[in-house]
Amino acid sequence: MTEKVRLGYACVNMTLTNRPKKLGGRVTTSRTARKATWQNGSDDSKDWDLHLLGERTLLNANDLLHYLQWNNDHNIKLFRLGSELFPWHDHYELNELPQFDDISAKLLECGDYAKEHGIRVTTHPGPFNVLGSPNTEVVRRTIISLERHSEVFDLMGFEPSFENKINIHVGGSYGGDFDGTSKRWIAGWHKLSDNCKKRLVLENDDKPSMWSTQMLYDYFHKEIGIPITFDYHHHSFHPDELSEEAALKLAATTWPDNVRQCTHYSESRAREKQDPKIRAQAHSDYIVDEINTYGLELDIVIEAKAKELALLEYRNIYAYNKKGVLL
DNA sequence: CATGGTCAAGTGGCA
DNA sequence: TGCCACTTGACCATG
Numbered sequence A: 001m002t003e004k005v006r007l008g009y010a011c012v013n014m015t016l017t018n019r020p021k022k023l024g025g026r027v028t029t030s031r032t033a034r035k036a037t038w039q040n041g042s043d044d045s046k047d048w049d050l051h052l053l054g055e056r057t058l059l060n061a062n063d064l065l066h067y068l069q070w071n072n073d074h075n076i077k078l079f080r081l082g083s084e085l086f087p088w089h090d091h092y093e094l095n096e097l098p099q100f101d102d103i104s105a106k107l108l109e110c111g112d113y114a115k116e117h118g119i120r121v122t123t124h125p126g127p128f129n130v131l132g133s134p135n136t137e138v139v140r141r142t143i144i145s146l147e148r149h150s151e152v153f154d155l156m157g158f159e160p161s162f163e164n165k166i167n168i169h170v171g172g173s174y175g176g177d178f179d180g181t182s183k184r185w186i187a188g189w190h191k192l193s194d195n196c197k198k199r200l201v202l203e204n205d206d207k208p209s210m211w212s213t214q215m216l217y218d219y220f221h222k223e224i225g226i227p228i229t230f231d232y233h234h235h236s237f238h239p240d241e242l243s244e245e246a247a248l249k250l251a252a253t254t255w256p257d258n259v260r261q262c263t264h265y266s267e268s269r270a271r272e273k274q275d276p277k278i279r280a281q282a283h284s285d286y287i288v289d290e291i292n293t294y295g296l297e298l299d300i301v302i303e304a305k306a307k308e309l310a311l312l313e314y315r316n317i318y319a320y321n322k323k324g325v326l327l
Numbered sequence B: 001c002a003t004g005g006t007c008a009a010g011t012g013g014c015a
Numbered sequence C: 001t002g003c004c005a006c007t008t009g010a011c012c013a014t015g
Helices: A050-073 A100-116 A136-155 A178-190 A213-224 A232-237 A244-252 A269-273 A308-317
Strands: A005-010 A078-081 A120-123 A166-169 A200-203 A228-231 A262-265 A298-302
Touching (some): A005 A308, A050 A078, A078 A298, A100 A120, A100 A136, A120 A166, A213 A228, A213 A244, A228 A232, A228 A244, A232 A244, A298 A308
Parallel strands (some): A005 A298, A078 A120, A166 A200, A200 A228, A228 A262
């Protein structure tokens, strides 16, 4: 019996990240290194300290299991994994890390734990992943980055599926050239591995000049069947004549029957802080409005700066029981 | 050991 | 032109 709404949060657990030293110290999946720390010489000299990156990756992988267990203990069954599990992963093959065997064993353990406890793990490569860019070098690097994200899910033992979505934005329109941009984007998509294609989904942008839910549906879903992540907050900046309900339900039609629709929810930081100087798109620390699911069964990733604390507080406000089930 | 300046990547909006 | 915002703090030099 699944609940109608499953809430999740993104990448960082404040409680674990800020755990005091006397209780064991920081728990994070985002250890990285400055470029200057692990690269000697020029960018392409290949004189790199992969041992350092591997050490940090192994610590990240160990802490991922800790994260999943913490989430499960708090009945949080949806979690976005950050992109820095393997820091600088687009600069090397994952199995080039000296500690790869230990890392992959731990990630498989993480994947098994997630499957056993019904935890949906997703990820969201950054705004630098621009598959429709006119710059072919940008597209080339994007493809590498997306493949690395997909490989992490392979290592976790996840069958390729939108259940473990890799979520990105189109992220550009180049003076309103929607036709050309979508054609370039889809051409790039065709170059991805099958596993990556089976995981990649698109999210509506937060600017009127960019890609609304309706546009993603027309230009991308109709062409290649790609699912659409509906972001409530972004929608308010580019509704494109669709009501929130209509856009949410249009996005709902793009998900396969056996995969629950996933959405993103955030609120205005400018409103929360009562400060009009803050950019309208910026995210609040906590969320206070009740999320309207319009009767759908949804997975909702809460994008709030206070992370899991915002999720738990939301449950408090809206009378969820200790198991996270709406009363 | 706490702090604060700084850090890889693309794109677009704004002062 | 340079900052901010997005997926995300964490690194690391300095005192």
